Amino acid sequence: MTHLKSGIVAVRGARLAALTGTGLVLAACSGAATDDPSVSRAQALESTPVYSYADAIREAVWVETTLDNDGDGKPDKVAVDIVRPRLPAGDTTKVPVILEASPYYSNRGRGNEAELKAYDSSGVIRKMPLYYDNYFVPRGYAFIGVDLAGTNRSTGCLDVGGKEEILATKAVIDWLNGRATARRSNGTAVVADWTTGKVGMIGKSWDGTIANGVAATGVEGLTTIVPIAAISSWYVYVRANGTLRGSNRMSGLATSMSGRPSGVCDAQTRALRTGQEDATGNYNDFYAARDYIPDVSKVRASVFVVHGLNDWNVTPHQFGPWWSALAARNVPRKIWLPQVAHVDPFDFRRTEWVNTLHRWFDHWLLGLDNGIMQEPMAAVERAPGTWVDDAVWPAQGVHTESLPLGIGDGQTGTLGGLPSSTDAPLRTFTDVPSLTEASATSSPNTAKNGRLVFLSQKLSRAIRMSGAAQVKLRIRSNKPTSELTARLVDYGSASRNLSYRSGTDGIVNLTTSSCWGESSSGDDACYTDTKLDVANTDYGVITRGWLDAAHRDSLRNPSSLNSSTWYDVVVPLDVDDAVIDAGHVLGLVLVASDRDLTAPQTTGATIDVDLAASALRLPIVDLGATSVSARAVLAPAEDPALLVAPRIHAPPPADWPDSFDPTATFY
Known part of the structure; x- marks a missing residue:
């Protein structure tokens, strides 16, 4: 190119x-x-x-909805800013639409440079954030930036992933297909007679989340979505299997992003504060209304997922169950899995991303037979900047290996070795709330209060895990509940992306820039170049998982632990795809509270672990080795749920009903 x-x-x-x-x-x-x-x-x-970008048609319309969650007695309206090709006289060509719905257009901005919408004196869009309009409008697409309800120039109130945001955005697609009404600022009705009605939604984080939610309505005309670092379940954004990831997340987001006058959305904010139920950690009807996976059977659009495997904000568990549900329905799909955190692929693999996105939209919105669906489904970043294509994801040949937890030497246990018959297969640890992740995972052979560490032998050959791992534990606690935190660690020197420990999300800005599309006097197409934030480190956390022990069997109905009773619990780890090199050691680190990535309600529990009934279950792809250690005890691959990143303990069946209750079994 x-x-x-x-x-x-x-x-x-x-x-x-x-x-x-x-x-x-x-x-x-x-x-x-x-x-x-x-x-x-x-x-x-x-x-x-x-087509000329500088001469493109720029206009604003307000699409009417059937909603009124600001309670003013008037239908809520969403503001829609449009940039589309200006056609020669007599040309009746109709164009497809690329759409991004966002709450960020007038506050935090979009992209690495936090670009905001800007308007001319008549209120018409002059600068649209990001490069989508600059690049795609000259190629015969329209780009639409939708202000989520309650933000920028839209009425209504944010309900953070709820029906207001989803159905109001759906109404825009309905208008593009002649099923809804839009008006200009002067009240004149306007018809979208310039479009084919085919729409592709795209966006990172909250924007991509709306794409997931709208796709789950089955709206006609939505042909494809490209969710980047997106949410599929808002419960998982604010909780981790009953543990609290942060307080007031839902109401706080609505308040900070709102574009409405003071007081207008107070009732909606109170409803969010009540519904989020921070005091319990429970899954409830509030979260069920913001969970898009049960409606996956309605999805008509193809899906191109991009999600950072080290995303500590919108964790990988958000894409895993969504991806599995799409796979169960055989939805056309593609996936990119980078090592960075919460980052748009434009800022870590720019040339390949723009080229791939271009071909994706050409295929799904223009109907071009460019072969993109015959190419490998998945692209996975094995090491910083090193990508490998896979025909499917999780990888072909993945199977479950169950590695027992051994008693070890009193400071560290063994991973993959049977407990010694001469030692009581029991280890105990007490919650130390001040223990950081860095302290918990470093110096694994040194005794530290508040943690248990289990280590494999040095690997004779590299292994690859692809999917969702689990830690099965039999525990006894002297408190009614406790947070349980598990980390899978790769101990060995390697070049790694510093997406979490450096606070950069895995990229750093350079002093150069590159241009992607055409510019106008008010909207340039040039963006700061970046590079990966990489360093050689002695070890790296592969994936993490959390569980509130009282929520071990149900997220809706927790039950306290009895101090004299042993319980079987499963701590699901975040979805991942990683290669652990030969000569490295695979480690499992168990603690109670996680002060870094959750806001735990610390109980100070002392927890006994029955090693004989506990194990680490890994979704493994053989790379020439049959196990991770000579003493590994292999389990048959009878548990396919581990391989496809489940949200429950069994994959959804082919006849998954629309009314499926995700909390009927463990979430």
């Missing part, structure tokens, strides 16, 4: 062919340029920039 002076990406050796009846100029097969009508859409390779 080459960069033209305008910043537009072009393909070497491509010819331009005007396709009769489409009004689009598309890169097609080799040869001289021609107007031959026999060149079909199916023969085209990709859309190319033939």
Whole structure:
């Protein structure tokens, strides 16, 4: 690929062919340029920039909804800013839409540079954040930036992933397909007669979350979604299996992002504060209304997931169950799994991302047979900057290995070794609330209060895990409950992305920039270049997991522990894909409270662990080795739930009903 002076990406050796009846100029097969009508859409390779961005039509409309959650007696309206190609006179070409719905357009901004929407004196969009409009509008797409209800120029109130935000955004797609009403600022009704009605939603974090939620409504016209670091269950965003990840997260988000006058949304904020139920950690109807996975059977759109495996904000457990549910329904899908944290792929793999996204939209919104769906489903970053393609994800050949927890030497236990017959297979630890992750995971052979460490032998060959691991424990506690935290650690020197420990999310800005699309006097297409934040470290945390022990069997109905009773519990670890190199040691670190990534209600519990009934279950892909240690006890692969990142202890069946209760079994 080459960069033209305008910043537009072009393909070497491509010819331009005007396709009769489409009004689009598309890169097609080799040869001289021609107007031959026999060149079909199916023969085209990709859309190319033939429309002027500087001369694009820019307009604003307000789409009417059937909602009124601000209680003013008027239907809530969502503001829609549009940038679309200006066609030559007499050209009746209709264009598809790329849509991003966001609460951030007027406050925190979008992208690495926190760009905000900017308007001219008449209230028409002058600068649209990010590069989507700069790059895709010249290629025959419209770009739409939707202000979520209650933000910027929309009415209504934020309900943080609830029906207001989802249905109001759905109404925009309905308008694009002639099923809803929109008006200009002067009250004049306006019809979207310029679009094909095909819509692709995209966005990072909250924006991608809305894409997931709208797709789960089954709205007609939504053809594809590209959720980046997105939420599929808001319960999982504020909780981790009954543990509290942060207080007042839902009400706090609504308050900080609101664009409405003071007092207008107080009732909605109170409802959020009550519904989030911070005092219990329970899953309830409030969270069920913000859980999109039970409605996966309604999804009509293809899905391109991107999620950082070290995302400590929107954790990988958000994409895992969603991905598994899509797979059970055979939804067309693709996935990228980088090592960074909460980062847009534009800022860690820019050229490959723009090229792939371009081809994805060309296929799903323009119908171009460019072969992208015949390519590998998954791209996984094995090491910083080193990517490997996989035909499917989780990887082919993945199976479950169950590694027992051995008694060890009194300071560290063994991982993959049977407990000694001469020692009582029992280890005990007490909650130390001040214990940080850095302290808990460092110096694994040194005794430290508040933790248990189990170590494998040095690996004779590299192994790969792909999917969701679990820690099965038989415990006894002297308190009615306790948080349980598990970390899987790769002990061994390696170059690693510093996405969590450095606080950079895994990238750092450079002093250069690159351009991706065309610029106008008010909206440039150039963005700061970045590089991965990488260093050689002695060890790295692969994945983490949490459980409030009282929620061991149900998230809706917790039950206290009896101090004289042993209980079987499962701590699910976040979904991951990682290679542990030969010569490294695989470690399992158990503590109670996690002061770094949760806001635990510390009980000070002392916890006994029955090693003979406890194990680490790993979804393993053989890389020439059959086990992680010579003494490993292998379990048959009868537990496919471990391989597909479950939210329950069994994968959803093929006839998964729409009314499926995700809390019927453990979440």
